[in-house]
Amino acid sequence: SGYCAHIMTNGRIWTPVATIFLMLIPGCRPGIDLGQNQSVTLAILFLGWTLACRNRPLLGGIVWGFLAFKPVWAIAFGLGPL
DSSP: OHHHHHHHTTTSSOHHHHHHHHHTSTTHHHHHHHTOSHHHHHHHHHHHHHHHHTTOHHHHHHHHHGGGGOHHHHHHHHHSOO
C-alpha cells in the first residue's frame, strides 16, 4: 500500500513515509494482531486506485472486483479519503 501511494503521488511521497502513515491508521495494529483483513482490503483498494491512475482502468476494475468479498470495507475505505 505504501508503494502504491508512492506511485499515485508521482514520487512526491516516499514509500517508507507512506507506509508509516498507513500503519498509524487507528485499527491497523489490532487488525494485524487479530488476523483481520483491513490491511488486505486497503492494499486491494490502493492497487486498484494505482492502476486507474496509470491509465489501466480495466485492470483497476478487476482488482476492485476483489473487494466483493467484503463490500462494507470498500465503503469505509472509499469514503475515508474523501
